Amino acid sequence: MSGQVPREALRGDARLRAAEVLTRTEADGAFAAAALDAAIARTPSLGARDRGLATELVYGALRTLPVLDAELARFAKNGARSIEALDPWSRNVLRVAVYQVLALDRIPPSAAVDAAVDALKRWRSKGLAGFANAVLRRIAGERPDPLPADQRVRLALRAIPVAVRVRIGSLLGQEAVESVLRAALERSAVSSVRVNPLRIDRNALMERLQRERAGAVISPGKKSELALSIEHAGDLSYTSAWKEGLFDIQExxxxxxxxxxxxxxxxxxxxxxxxxxxxxxxxxxxxxxxxxxxxxxxxxxxxxxxxxxxxxxxxxxxxxxxxxxxxxxxxxxxxxxxxxxxxxxxxxxxxxxxxxxxxxxxxxxxxxxxxxxxxxxxxxxxxxxxxxxxxxxxxxxxxxxxxxxxxxxxxxxxxxxxxxxxxxxxxxxxxxxxxxxxxxxxxxxxxxxxxxxxxxx
The missing domain is CATH 3.40.50.150 (Vaccinia Virus protein VP39)
Structure with missing residues (x-):
């Protein structure tokens, strides 16, 4: 595979899956969602929890790449040049580790650091593993404790380039940019469906989906008379209501x-x-x-x-x-x-x-x-x-x-x-x-x- 992903690492855990997908996205121009689906499908041993972690690591790292690279460069001897000189896979192993340290309070920083160091020692070199150990432990030493509740959104906001903010401001005014970006990033947990009114009405569909997904939080949409907003429902395309054509999944x-x-x-x-x-x-x-x-x-x-x-x-x-x-x-x-x-x-x-x-x-x-x-x-x-x-x-x-x-x-x-x-x-x-x-x-x-x-x- 291009991007210099070690062949043996293609069968690894959630962290290695994430590093592989990031490498394919960066080096090969692959779309993240498709590359992630392929990586998970190739590793059937991953349980639901590890699949969720791999998804969080890929999507979170992609949203925050400039911040992750800046943190790595801050503690590298030659700054950004040290990080740019790495091969794509090694760089993404480090990014995955930094994202865990800076964004995920459920993972001990030492576990994230050790996993990256072990991977680089096994598939690259002891010298690179030593470099990773030194840089990652310095980053971990400055991690806030506890992490702010909105830490992932904060990191993603820091990663959005000034040029993009200026473009959004050209439409909405610069005073609205931060509010718009924060709201956009905070919507990731919410999905929407569109009722098929030729087969069922919205209230009946809400009741039907609530029966099929007991833990889901479902409410009527606010802007579309055909919409339901849904959280914690999993993949709705596996429901019998979807198979019967009662709704479509659409923002x-x-x-x-x-x-x-x-x-x-x-x-x-x-x-x-x-x-x-x-x-x-x-x-x-x-x-x-x-x-x-x-x-x-x-x-x-x-x-x-x-x-x-x-x-x-x-x-x-x-x-x-x-x-x-x-x-x-x-x-x-x-x-x-x-x-x-x-x-x-x-x-x-x-x-x-x-x-x-x-x-x-x-x-x-x-x-x-x-x-x-x-x-x-x-x-x-x-x-x-x-x-x-x-x-x-x-x-x-x-x-x-x-x-x-x-x-x-x-x-x-x-x-x-x-x-x-x-x-x-x-x-x-x-x-x-x-x-x-x-x-x-x-x-x-x-x-x-x-x-x-x-x-x-």
Whole structure:
């Protein structure tokens, strides 16, 4: 395996699993969730407690990498250069240890240090093990006792770059940044589901899930009439209610986005950047499974998941469903011939974005946004997709543009540029911002625009 993970370490405990996943994420560009699932699946001997620890170590370390590296550099002879000179796996063994020392009060610091030192002595060298022992014990010696109750959130907040804070401040004002970030990071324990109202009402689903998950804390959502907020329920896709298509697992803010489309039975609806189809399912629900729904995504496998999910929910039997694997930055593909001649009643663009509104669920986000070119690429994609979307909206139809982030350059600038080129195109324009600290959802910027009756696209 690349990233210099010792072969024998691939069968180790939760700490070694975490170091492996971090190495794959850093050195190979792997997505953390997928790499973690693969590592756990390859180690069936891990019990539930160790699987939970591996998950905490991976996600926690990813959220706090700059802080962990700064602590290591503070006590290394040559500072940051000493840490950068390490091979990826060794560096991540140290990061896992530092995260345990600084963030987890249930693990004795000495146990975290000893585990890292033993791993490096076994699979690297006595010299490196000695270096690790000296640095880690100095870090442990400065650990607060007891740790603050919100220590993990504090560390994650310290790790968020100034440039990201400035970008969020461009939309919300700098005075709101700390509140938004803290609320986003504190949401990690809460999940949301969306009731399928064609099969069950929300109160009945709440009672059903409470029976299936006796220890769960379940309450109605605050922003979506279809949402339930759930804690301590485990993986809900194993419930019989899920298998019967009574609900879907979807963050509440994402539900609000799709509900704002206002799709109705018999409409022609287009979902661009549809992904695995969470918002497509909301649109199909609003349509009561009747009408035309076309979903576009670059990845065929995601569209297969979309089809399977709509079938599970009982939404596709009478729906004219079309899925199109298209790179919208290049062209229209088969959608060009399948689209209605006069366009669609609703076109939704859930554009690729930095995802800063989803910090609770995306621990590797900062790792993927380190390069300024990543931001430029995202805004170019958003602009290109939105320009294609405009052409498909029929007069009087709705264009819904949304991003799950909280920056002006992604949330507002593409829409403003599009409308500036088309004076009079919008008959009505509603802008909505969802904030973790105000609305209790992920962060979104949403534009709902009704096209005027006789203006060229």
């Amino acid at each position: 509440e803010g994402a539900q609000v986005v799709a509900l704002m489309a206002g799709a109705k039975p018999g409409m022609a609806v287009l979902d661009l950047c549809a992904g695995r189809g969470g918002k497509s399912a909301v649109l199909a629900t609003q349509m009561e499974g009747r009408g035309t729904l076309h979903a576009v995504d670059q990845h065929p496998a995601k569209l297969e998941t979309l089809r399977a999910n709509l079938a599970r929910l009982g939404l596709s039997e009478h729906l004219a469903l079309g899925t199109f694997a298209v790179d919208l930055t290049v062209g229209d593909g088969d959608l060009a011939t399948a689209a209605p001649a006069d366009g669609y009643d609703v076109v939704m663009v859930d554009a690729p974005c930095s995802g800063l509104g989803t910090l609770a669920h995306r621990p590797d986000l900062m790792l993927r946004l380190r390069d300024a070119s990543a931001w430029r690429e995202l805004t170019a994609i958003q602009t290109a997709v939105l320009e294609r979307a405009v052409r498909w909206v029929r007069p009087g139809g709705v264009l819904l543009y949304a991003v799950c982030t909280l920056t002006a350059e992604e949330g507002d600038a593409p829409v403003e540029a599009m409308l500036a080129k088309r004076p009079g195109w919008a008959a009505a324009h509603e802008r909505t911002v969802l904030r973790p600290d105000v609305d209790g959802t992920d962060g979104f910027v949403i534009h709902r625009i009704v096209r005027a009756g006789a203006v060229a696209a």
